Amino acid sequence: GDLNHLVCAAMSGITTCLRFPGQLNSDLRKLAVNLIPFPRLHFFMIGFAPLTSRGSQQYRALTVPELTQQQFDAKNMMCAADPRHGRYLTAACMFRGRMSTKEVDEQMLNVQNKNSSYFVEWIPNNIKASVCDIPP
Incomplete structure (x- = not known):
């Protein structure tokens, strides 16, 4: 049902850059190197945007700042944790x-500067961005 659709959308969104061409694309090695500072710190939280209901046929183009804000919003996290x-x-x-x-x-620089208190200071440049040209 809806849970399967949500898991499917989140997982296909995360692996998009592995499957399609794009700018600033990343592969599994780059993701692992950039996201895991120490081998024991390897648990991820997924923030997914835009989060719309399955039956919704409405489409609205979102800006990069809107998408970024939604990605880091606690309501868009795929786990029961408030960042x-x-x-x-x-x-x-x-x-x-x-x-x-x-x-x-x-926008990534803006997020890092405005929300610096939410990021550890001992990992510089700790936001990685990738852009896949193929729309969802």
């Missing part, structure tokens, strides 16, 4: 569709 009560070690933001890599890079 505001902890700190991020690293983050990977994967975007799909036609968008400017410059805008994505600027």
Whole structure:
């Protein structure tokens, strides 16, 4: 039902950059190197955006800042954890569709600067971004 659809959407979204061409694309090795600072710290939380109901036929183009804000929102996390009560070690933001890599890079820098208290300071440049040209 809906849970299977949600898991399917999240997992296919995460593996998009492995399956389709794009700008700033990443592979499994790059993800592992950038997201896992120590072998024992290997648990991920997935934030998925836009989060819409399965039957919704409405489509609205979202901007990069809107998508980024939704990705880090506690309501869009695929686990029962509120990221505001902890700190991020690293983050990977994967975007799909036609968008400017410059805008994505600027937004990632903006997230890191505005929300620096939510990221550990001992890992510099701890946000990785990738853009897949194929829209969802």
